[in-house]
Amino acid sequence: MEQKYQGAVMDIIDKSALKKSDLIETSKLKYFIRCMLAGMFLTLGTAIAVMVAEKAEHMLPGSGKFFYSFMFAWSLVMITYMNTELGTSNMMYMTAAVYRKVLAPKRALLILFSCILFNLIGGVIASYIMSLTNVFQALPAEHFLFHAVEGKLAKTPLQMVSEGIFANVIVNTTVFVSGHMKDDAGKLFSTIFIIFIFAFLGFEHVIANFASFSLAFFANGGPVTGMTIVSVLRNWLFAFIGNYIGGGLLIGLLYAWMNNGTQKYVD
Template identity: 60%
Template sequence: MKPVSPLFEQIDKSINKKMNLFQSSFMRYAFRAMLACMFLTLGTAVAFAIAMKGEDIAHGLGKMLYAFMFSWSLVMILYMNAELGTSNMLYMTVGVYRKKINLSFAAKILVACIFFNLVGGVLFGYLISLTVPYQDLASDSFFFTSIAGKLNKTTTQILVEAIFANIVVNTAVLVSMRMKDDAGKVAAIIFIIFIFAFLGYEHVIANFPAFSLAYFASHGTMAAMTVGSVAHNLFFALIGNFIGGGLVMGLGYAWLNNADTNYLD
C-alpha cells in the first residue's frame, strides 16, 4: 500500500466535507459559495479604495497598496470556511484522480460553486457600489483604469495570466494547510497572494465582484466594459484558472504524491 502524505490526508478530508455538505444541504453549500464573494468584494473594495488614496500620494504606490490589501480576501475566505471556485478546481481534480469522488459529482460541485460565486459577486458588488467610497468616482481613477486594463487584454494574456494566478492561489491554499501557527499562516497567505495581485493576473472569481462593482459604480458608462469584453475575460480566465489550479497544482501534485516513495508532501 502506497504511503499517503499528511497534506493529502487533509485534502481528502476537505473533499469529504464538501461532498457531505453538498449532498446534505445544497442551500448551505450555495450560501458558503456566495460568502466567498462577499469576502472577495470587501477585499477588492478596500484594496481599490486605499489604492486610489495611494495614487494621490505617489504614482505607483496605489498598485502596491492594492496588492497588499487584496491579499486579505483569501485569509477571510479560508478562515471563514467559504467555498471558492478556484480552490475547488484543485480539490475536485485531486478527488477525481485519487478516486475520492466521481467525475460527474465533482463537476456538479465545481459548477455550483462557481455559479454561486458569481451570484455573490454581482450581489455584493452592487451593494458595495452604494457605499460612500464608490460614489462619484472620476472616470480616470485608478479603479476604473485598472478594470479597463483587464478588459482590454488579449486572449493569450488572459489565459497565461489566469494560469499563473491560480497556481499562486492554490500554492497559498496548500502552504496554509501545512502550517500550524496562525500568524505564520496569515503572513504566508498575504505574501503569496500579493504575487498575483501585484502582477495583475486574472482570477475569474475575483473578477466577478470587481467587474460588478465597476459596472454599478460607473452606472454602466465604462467604454471598455461591454458584454463581449466581460465574457471574453471571464471565459478565458476560467479556462486558465482551471489549467493552473486544477491541472498544474491539483493533478500535478496528486501525481507527484501517488508514488511508492518517502518524497511526499
C-alpha cells in the same frame, strides 16, 4: 509488505473534498450560501484595495498597485478563515479528488460549477450593495478601479490564459503552504505574501473578476470603457481556462499524481 505513504497536504485535500461533497449532499442551500459569501469577501477585499490604492496614488504617485495588492490579499484570508467556498481553489480540490478516486467525476463537476455560479451571484449582489455606500458615490472617471478593469478587458486571449494559469498556481500554492504551517500566524503571513504576487503582477482570477467587473459597473452607473457583454464573457472564459490549467492541472492533478503510489517523497 509495501506501505502506501500519504502526505499531510494530500490528506487535507482528500478530507476537504469529502467535506464539500457531504455538505452539498445534505444541504445544497448551505453550500450555495458559503459560495456566495466567498463572492462577498472578494468584493470587500476588492473595494478596500481599490480605495487604498486611489489614496496612495495621490500621496505617492506610482504606489497604488503596491497598496492594492497588499490589501487585496486579505480577501483570501477572509475566505479561508470564514470557511467559505472559492471556485478557483475547488478546481484543485475536485481534480485531485477525481484522480485519487475520492469523488466521482459527476459529483466533482456539480461541486465545482455550483461553486463558480454562486461565487458570481454573491459577487454581483455584494457589488451592487457596495456601490450604494457613500464611499462609492460619484467616483471620478480616472479612479483606480475603473482603470484596473479597463486594463483587464483590453488583454488578448493569450494574455488572459497565461496570466490565469499563474494566478491559480499562486492561489492554490497557498493551500499547500498553509497545510505545512503549524500556527495561524504562519498561515496568515503566507497567504498574504503569496497572494500579493498574483495581485501585484495583475494576473487574471476569474472569481476576483466577477467582483471587480460588477463593482466597476455599478459604481460607474453603467459600463466602463471597453465593457460589453462580449468583452466581459470573453475575459471570464479565458481566465477560467487559464485558472483551471493552473489550479486544476498543474497543482491539483500534478501533485495528486506525484503523491500516488508507494513513495516516501510526499507532500
